[in-house]
Amino acid sequence: MTEQTRRGFHADIEEISELVVRLAARVGDSVARATDALLNYDLAAAQRVIDDDGSIDVAAFEIEEQCQNLLALQQPMAGDLRQILATMLIIGELERTGGLACNICKGARRMFRTELPPRLRGLIAEMNEEAIRLIRLSVDSYSEHDSALAGALDDIDDRLDNLHRSFIQSLLEASRSHDLEVQPAVQLALIARYYERIGDHAVNISDRVRYMVSGEMPWREEQLGARLEELPTDPADVSLNGETKTD
């Protein structure tokens, strides 16, 4: 392969990486807009988020197509190959996150005219911030190839999980004291779950980043680790684990 094509190839990979960053920025913005719509009881804003989701999907498909082209035409290897494979999976996670932002908006529409208790509003705002922070950190780890950051994301996600838990608790208290009817309470429980899922998608992205940087598959190790704990004396499993690690 000539120097020229090679340089073109790396510019292509660079461009794909930039497009992923932009896609993530759009998705993060969608989440923030969905939260605004929910907290400001703004149906028009909710509709705009839902309308814009189509173009997020299109952007994701376009990146996927570029990845496929590179795979087919350049036959990348090692780190380059892993980056393209990881990217194809990461854009799927981002696209799902955009979908969750839409779900938040649809939830906001279903519970229109419900006055939210201040405490629930506060927790929604915090879940929103935390979810966006996780998306940003996962993208940071992607564009900086920072597997240490990616590895930490699962623990950082605990905060969002805790917020989710206290939200559900406040929700129960609010409906027990009749501040909230059943219908909106159910919607709110679902909405809280969407935020929590956004965090999970960010963690999934960070798993892909870890694979991209090191070639190790964190989920597989964890699985094997769990299996090892079940069968601690089986030497075959130990060697299998060893092999996987050196992969």
Next chain:
Amino acid sequence: MTAMLGALAALLMLAVAVLVTERIRLRRWLRRSTAATPRGTERRSAVRQTVTEARRRAETAETARRDAEVARQRIASSLDALWTGLVLCDASGQIVARNTAADSVLRARHGEALVAGMIEELLERARNGEEVTSSVELHAEPRKSYEVRACPLLNDGEMLGAVALVRDTTESQRVESVRKDFVANVSHELKTPIGALSLLADTLSSDPDPQVARQLVERMQFEIQRVADTIEDLLTLSLLEDDSGHVAAPLDIGKVIAAAVDRITESAEQRRVQVVASIPGGLAPVSGSRRHLESAVFNLLDNAVKFSEPGGRVDVTASAGAQHSTVSVSDQGIGIPAAEQSRIFERFYRVDRARGRNTGGTGLGLSIVRHVALNHGGEVSVTSREGFGAEFRLTLPRDSPAAATNADAPASPAAPPQHAGLAADDGQPRR
């Protein structure tokens, strides 16, 4: 053998002879061409002239190149100094130049990545001859807005490329919305009670029943009080803005807080809100106007009480740092949404408008607090989670040591704090 040698010697001699004659001819020719003949001199000076000319041209070119480089550098540096981001692309769409402001946007990873996308999109459209402007709002914190404008670069109809300009409009938009809201709110705050008064007066003039009349008059008095409060607060604010008559005296901040707590007690009791003051003894004095500082602390307390649920609690504490004293007022009320926290110090700005609550204040209390803080060289800040209460912190610079000697309280920051229930001197919270 001898014959061969002889022939060789003869050949050698011949060659030497030829060489010698040739050299003599060459010398003669040279002398002829270079010596005093007029044609030779001419040619030589012509050559010399050409060389000098070429050298001068090279020097001129070098100077021009250096000048152009300096000029280019000067323009590049000026562009880098611009607040506006500038991106230049050639006719094929390749970005050929960008200044520092644009660079920070184009390299951005999170929200600003959306702006980068917009820049490229508009450059593309500008290359097709369109002149376009568009704005981008970033909704995730920190909220920002940008304006991007792109136009084609043409020279006699030939497309040279396109230029995009990016401007951060966050601040200008904020100022604009502050101005708009102020105008709308001030008329609302003044019109509403006047409208109510005129309606009440109409009813009063047509209804002779003394029972109804008493109710109407009560209602009118309430509305009159509301207008009076608003005007009073507006006057306070304009006095605060005109800082010329500011009299600074060393003050015991503990006494200032005590006075403010005293004033709030009644309305707090009405709302069944507990106000608890814990002021450590020996706080360093601050310098300022007692009346203004008291009104600032009172406004913070008033706010905290208003936004507390019945049975809630408001804590007021004071602490001293190396250079500042801080008064903190915290409540467990409904809190302030994060997006509104930067705006609550604006005149007439009400969070409760969006929340459909009416707490009956003038909407000017926190502006007064901020003005007092600024006049005293301090600041006021807020931390809050919606639904989990709010904490306002009023930070004031300490009085200078010279003034501290004649302060009305002996100042020693190292003194052990004594817990003093300010409103009642027994350390018990007062309701």
